[in-house]
Amino acid sequence: MMPSMRSFLLVAALWSGALPAADLRVAVLVQDAAQVSLRGDLVPSSTPGADLVAFTDELAHEICRRIRSRCAFSYVTFGEILPGVEDGSFDLGFGNFLRAPKREKRVAFGEPIFRSASRLVASPATARAFAGKLGQAVTLDNLRGARVAAMEGSKQQEFLDAIAAERELSVVATATTAGAFDALRNGRVDFALLPIRTGYALISHDKSRRFGFVGPAVADHGLGDTVHIILPRQKEALRRSVNQAIAEIRADGTGHRIMRRHFPVILD
Amino acid sequence: MPTRPERYPANRLFVLLATAFALLFAFLVVVLAIDQERVRDLSESLQQQTVPKIIRFQRLARNVDQLRQEGERIFSSDTPEDRQQSLYLVMLIASHPSILEHSQAATAARDTESFLAETGRLAAQDPATLRIQYGEWQQLSRRLSLLVDDVLIEGANLATADLEGAAAAMRLTRYKLMGATALLGGFLLALMILLRRHLLRPLEKVDRALSSLSVDRPAPEFPDGSLAEIHAIEEATKHLHEAMVSHDAARRELQLLANRDDLTGLMNRRHFMESATTELRRAQRYGRSTVVALGDLDFFKSLNDTYGHGAGDTVLRTFAGLLTESLRQSDLVCRYGGEEFAFLFPESTVEQAHILVERFRARCAGHEIQLPDGLVVRVTLSIGLADASDCTIDLALQRADLALYEAKRMGRNRVVVATEAA
Incomplete structure (x- = not known):
């Protein structure tokens, strides 16, 4: 490459703010075991919850772009995200986490991205x-x-485990x-006790139409509230950047546009 | 005994006023800062709490409306699959926390979901059921529409309440600011009035008093002031006037002593000559007649020799007393030297002066003078008169002296008028 061209590209990169401020490892939730390790945009639409994965993946990419970071994405199951963020394997966890005191002791939460x-x-x-x-x-x-x-590690599972003995429930x-x-x-x-958005994605794409x-x-018992991105507790600067990015995508309508691309209705 | 008015040192008073002003100003600043903080809190509350609440209400309204739209879609769908998809969306929307946390919306959503689920189930068996159910759906749809309006109004009212609160706070702040301005203005006005009344006007009076300070005017009077320093200046002005009067009296006394003869108390020769010269010039300027005279006590030397100088002095003093009593106030007389006396009669002709001095000569000759040792003597007087209307005082006195000489020569105790030729 000619020196002048290199200089031009360097200046252009600086001008656009495209130079990464830091490398981040980002965990993105998949809904099905078949989706693990696939890139979000390569998840087959026929797989269960593909829309949700695509939504989460696009949101994660948008946040990374806004905080001017080069992100390395990992597509993992729910149970891997929180421990991975806690032990520093991941810098950001896009797992649609409900806020809970026990979780807050382990990881930090960003501003809400939607409600569930x-x-x-x-x-x-x-x-x-x-x-x-039951007679009713x-x-x-x-x-x-x-x-x-219920999904392992989720608030739904935690709730079911808590009432299982009293209600004679068998929790899987x-x-x-x-x-x-x-x-x-x-x-x-x-x-199955599922988050409403996930439940909708699964039943609406189920060809049998049986469910x-x-x-x-239910929004009480810790089963509903705002949904968040999680990140390591010690990364306060990163949390501020992520919150700023969330505020921006909410303010400029990008959040709604992403949601609209993957869901028939906007529910935030 | 009148009570002495209380006076305050000006420097302390102004320090006190400045402190009061500073405290008042600080108080007003604090009051306004509190109000500003309140407005800031209100606007922050509007931004941090109310606006998010309004957004929640807007989202809730949007979700309720989506619920209604999906319901409509169930009735307008051609296939059971489409109806099922819409029903799933109705279920999803009805499950959203924004709807669950609003009791009216939650009830309406539950009713909608169960109605549409039942409709879907019946329509799967008999599509014609949709038409039967549509009337009831329209009522439900209207209920949802009204709920959307209610929720939007509820959200808008939140902003209205907050904005009214902010407006009221700002109004209150404005009133307080106006009050503070008026208070400060009043304070400054009062300060200016106090300054004018207790400082500037007294100083002006002192200035006027000093400008017109004179021994010919009474001592300046000042009203009782409140400021110690001003009072001190006023007292100093009064003291200055007293000193001026005192100095003037001393000056007059000294002048009197310088112009009088010690023994007789009459004018001395130097003062007589000054006064007579001035008077003669004035008379000659206006063409008035003036006469001078020189008188000499007859045989005074032998009286001195016979009775002693003490007796001579007594005679001189008695003679001076007779002169002072007999002559007009406008006439000038002085002890010219020894037992010799000089006279000047303004506004008098020789004839008039002659009558006057003749009358005096006669009175003198008949006046008994008691000496210190009890003896009684009489003295006579020889007088020479001369017209001074057209000559100098020296020349006129010289003529009068010649006439006096002539009176002595003619036997004393008489008045002789000098002739022009002499």
Whole structure:
């Protein structure tokens, strides 16, 4: 390359702010085991929760661009993200984490990116059967004697574990939300307790059309609130940069545009 | 005994006033700063809390409206798959925390979801059910639309309340600022009035008093001032006037002593000559007649020799007393030397003066003078008169002297008028 061309590119890079301030290792949540280690834009749309992965991946790329960092992305299951951020393997974790005191002791949370709640997913037939047994429509508050799947390490699993003995619940922990949904499809569980967005993504793309939400959505018991990016507690400067980037993409509409590309409705 | 008005040292008073002003100013600054802080807090609250709340209400309204739109889509969809997809979205939207945390929206969303789920289930068995259900859906849809409006208004009202609070705080701040300005203005006005009343006007009075300070005027009077320093200046001015009067009296006394004869108290010769010269010039300028005279006590030397100088002095003093009593106030008389006396009669002709001195000569001759040792003597007087209307005082006195000589020669105790030729 000619020296003048190199100088031009260097000046252009400086001018555009494209030079990375730091290298960051970023963990992006996948919804299905088949998506692990695939790049977000290469995840087959036919795989469960592909829209969610693509949304999370694009959001992660946008945040990296805004904080002017060169990011190395890892596509991992939910259970790997928080420990990885805690032990410094990852600098940013895009896992749609609900804020919780126990988690806050381990990692730092960025500003909210959207809000979520949890809801049971089951087939209408199962819901009717349990309603018959319970004498009322099934809700998370009256569910008893059922097999319930939830993603390992999630607040949903934590909640189910906490009430399992009292409610005679059999909790099945899966590595991914798609795994929980698979357990439901395979009849290994009666219900799956999932985040609403994930639940929607899975049931709306399920060709069998056998499943739907059951009972009301729940936002209490730590099962719903704002959803965050996590990062190491000691990286305060990075947290400030990420928060600034979140504020910017919310203010200029980029967040909504990303959401709109991957979901039929904007729900933040 | 009148009570002495209380006076304050000006420097302390002004330090006190300056301190009071500084404290008042600081107080107002603090009050305004508190108000400013309140406005800042309100605007921060608007930015940090109310605006996010408003955004939440807007999102909730948007979500409720999306719920309604998806419901509409269920009724307008041609295929069961599309209806199912819309139903999933209805479920997703109805599950969102923004809807769950708003009781009205949560109830409406639950009702909507269960109605649409039932409609979907029935439509899967018989698509014609959609038409039957549509009337009920329209009511539900209207309810959702009204809810959207209510939520938007609820959000807008949050801003209205906050903005009204901020406006009220700013209004209050404005009133306080106006009050503070008025208070400061009043303070400055009062300060200026006090300065004028207790400092500038007294100084002006002192200045006027000093400018017109004179022994011919009474001592300046000053009203009782409040400031010790001003009072000191006023007292100093009064003392200055007293000193001027005292010095003037001393000067007059000295002048009197310099112009009088010690023994007789009459004018001395030097003063007589000055006064007579001045008077003669004035008379000659206006063409007035003036007469001079020289008188000499007859046989005074032998009286001295016979009775002693003490007796001579007594005679001279008594004679001077007679002169002072007999002559007009405008006439000048002095002890010209020894027992010799000089006269000047302004506004008098020789004839008039002659009558006057003749009358005096007669009175003198008949006046008994008691000496210190109890003896009684009489003395006579010889007088020479001369017209001074057209000559100098020296020449006129020279003529009068010749006439006096002639009176002596003619036997004394008489008045002789000098002739022109003499």
